[in-house]
Amino acid sequence: MKPLTGFNLVRPRTLQGALTLMATLEKTQPIAGGTDLIPLYREVQCEKTNLIDLSLINELNGITESLNCIVIGSTTTHTQILSNNLVAKHVSALHDSCSVLGSVQIRNRGTIGGNICNASPAADTAPPLLVHNAEVNISNQNNNRWIPLEELFKGPKLTVLQPDELLLKIKIPIDSDSASAFKRLGRRKGFTLSIVNAAAFVKREEGLIQNIRLSIGSVAPTPLRIKKVEEEFLGIEMSKRVLDEIGQACSDQVKPIDDIRGTAEYRRDMSNILIKRALNEAWRRTGGIIE
Amino acid sequence: MIFELNGKNVSFEAIPSLTLLDLLRNEFGLTSVKKGCDQGECGACTVLLDGMPVNSCLILSPQVEGKRVTTIDGLSENPLMIELRDAFMENGAVQCGFCTPGMLLSSYSLLRDNRNPTEEEVKMAIEGNICRCTGYVKIIEAVLDAAVRIGPD
Numbered sequence: 102m103k104p105l106t107g108f109n110l111v112r113p114r115t116l117q118g119a120l121t122l123m124a125t126l127e128k129t130q131p132i133a134g135g136t137d138l139i140p141l142y143r144e145v146q147c148e149k150t151n152l153i154d155l156s157l158i159n160e161l162n163g164i165t166e167s168l169n170c171i172v173i174g175s176t177t178t179h180t181q182i183l184s185n186n187l188v189a190k191h192v193s194a195l196h197d198s199c200s201v202l203g204s205v206q207i208r209n210r211g212t213i214g215g216n217i218c219n220a221s222p223a224a225d226t227a228p229p230l231l232v233h234n235a236e237v238n239i240s241n242q243n244n245n246r247w248i249p250l251e252e253l254f255k256g257p258k259l260t261v262l263q264p265d266e267l268l269l270k271i272k273i274p275i276d277s278d279s280a281s282a283f284k285r286l287g288r289r290k291g292f293t294l295s296i297v298n299a300a301a302f303v304k305r306e307e308g309l310i311q312n313i314r315l316s317i318g319s320v321a322p323t324p325l326r327i328k329k330v331e332e333e334f335l336g337i338e339m340s341k342r343v344l345d346e347i348g349q350a351c352s353d354q355v356k357p358i359d360d361i362r363g364t365a366e367y368r369r370d371m372s373n374i375l376i377k378r379a380l381n382e383a384w385r386r387t388g389g390i391i392e
Numbered sequence: 393m394i395f396e397l398n399g400k401n402v403s404f405e406a407i408p409s410l411t412l413l414d415l416l417r418n419e420f421g422l423t424s425v426k427k428g429c430d431q432g433e434c435g436a437c438t439v440l441l442d443g444m445p446v447n448s449c450l451i452l453s454p455q456v457e458g459k460r461v462t463t464i465d466g467l468s469e470n471p472l473m474i475e476l477r478d479a480f481m482e483n484g485a486v487q488c489g490f491c492t493p494g495m496l497l498s499s500y501s502l503l504r505d506n507r508n509p510t511e512e513e514v515k516m517a518i519e520g521n522i523c524r525c526t527g528y529v530k531i532i533e534a535v536l537d538a539a540v541r542i543g544p545d
């Protein structure tokens with residue numbers, strides 16, 4: 102196996118220290134759990150990268166509740182999220198996604214910040230965070246800003262983060278009368294990225310869809326919110342037929358490609374099925390039944 | 393740099409390009425930690441880091457400074473590990489043995505925290521460990537058998 106090459110490792114203990122390093126060192130790249138990054142350094146790099154290890158920075162780790170929001174630090178691991186009651190109760194789609202992501206070993210190291218900053222169209226925490234209207238806090242040495250998660254993704258493996266910026270935390274509004282769910286399809290649990298994944302968020306008023314948000318991953322260059330369909334079905338009475346229509350409408354909106362994990366046609370069909378499964382489960386979690 | 397390896401403090405030269413896997417095998421001679429894929433997929437290199445299963449091929453050696461690393465060698469006298477080992481042998485859960493150290497550590501971590509797991513929980517716990525020989529059924533049986541042997545406490 103090829104040895105790792107092409108980097109130095111710096112391990113700051115404070116956020117300020119990390120941001121200073123990001124601003125002053127040449128060619129930096131943050132590393133959190135390293136589960137996406139370390140395998141990449143088996144390919145020979147031309148220029149040496151300074152890897153800034155975020156794992157010693159306490160300020161970036163953990164889950165708190167503040168002002169009716171759940172705030173998750175960027176280096177919080179999937180295992181930490183999985184064992185958090187606030188997330189299980191209010192952000193069930195995220196809980197679902199962390200329970201199927203990778204393997205125990207990957208969940209023990211991999212972080213939520215790494216999952217979204219890696220910007221894979223297949224990132225499993227992205228659809229849940231998108232349907233919960235998550236915002237992300239981004240900072241460099243001098244400026245700190247919040248943006249909707251949707252605006253973070255620019256393309257496959259591309260984000261709007263500047264070379265000196267870090268993602269510090271993720272904020273998810275708590276909406277007590279709602280429910281959400283996540284479903285995915287991977288060739289084999291534990292070892293592949295999702296072929297398609299989907300999350301749904303709903304609020305139910307009797308049988309009516311009071312609010313609905315849908316997201317599908319791995320069917321476009323970035324994880325997608327399917328807003329056109331959301332708007333179309335707002336206020337509609339839920340039924341088996343409506344569920345089928347939503348599934349169909351979503352698969353008409355996606356732009357999948359062929360790759361080694363699946364063909365475009367298969368992905369389109371699966372986005373129909375997975376969004377229906379996710380929505381059905383979310384609806385069930387609100388206490389509703391689809392007839 | 394110093395870390396705790398199988399209950400003893402050890403010091404090592406921190407080379408970032410050396411993974412924990414290579415450090416354990418090459419510098420400390422712990423060849424029970426296997427190198428399969430070297431990219432997080434197979435679980436042959438599983439060790440416990442502060443008690444939790446991780447892929448040692450995805451950890452840079454300086455990152456274990458001050459931490460506790462456990463391989464099966466450090467658990468050879470551990471009552472739970474002894475039961476698991478016996479159960480693996482008696483249930484035919486070992487063929488070539490390449491996956492076994494990693495399987496044992498993942499199963500150990502499960503049973504340590506959950507003495508009475510369901511079959512589904514066993515499957516989840518060893519999802520990150522690939523076995524090319526046994527077809528998993530006997531491994532799952534062995535873990536469930538070990539759970540029975542250790543009893544509720």
Ligand SMILES: Cc1cc2nc3c(=O)[nH]c(=O)nc-3n(C[C@H](O)[C@H](O)[C@H](O)COP(=O)(O)OP(=O)(O)OC[C@H]3O[C@@H](n4cnc5c(N)ncnc54)[C@H](O)[C@@H]3O)c2cc1C
Pocket residue numbers: 130131132133134135136137138139155175176201202203204207210211212213214215216217218219223224225226262266267268269291292293294295431432433
């Ligand atoms: C065997 C295996 C199975 C996997 N299975 C899945 C799966 O099922 N689903 C899935 O979605 N993913 C999967 N992954 C991918 C990966 O484990 C996850 O994406 C994980 O969450 C990445 O987090 P990390 O902390 O390890 O990221 P790292 O590797 O540390 O970083 C990933 C990227 O994000 C950047 N970054 C990290 N933190 C920050 C920050 N705070 N600010 C700015 N940039 C940052 C890094 O510079 C890098 O570009 C798998 C990986 C492996 C090896």
Ligand code: FES
Pocket residue numbers: 426427428429430431432433434435436437438447448449450
């Ligand atoms: S060698 Fe580490 S997971 Fe395969």
Ligand code: FES
Pocket residue numbers: 485486487488489490491492522523524525526
């Ligand atoms: S016994 Fe051969 S890989 Fe599992």
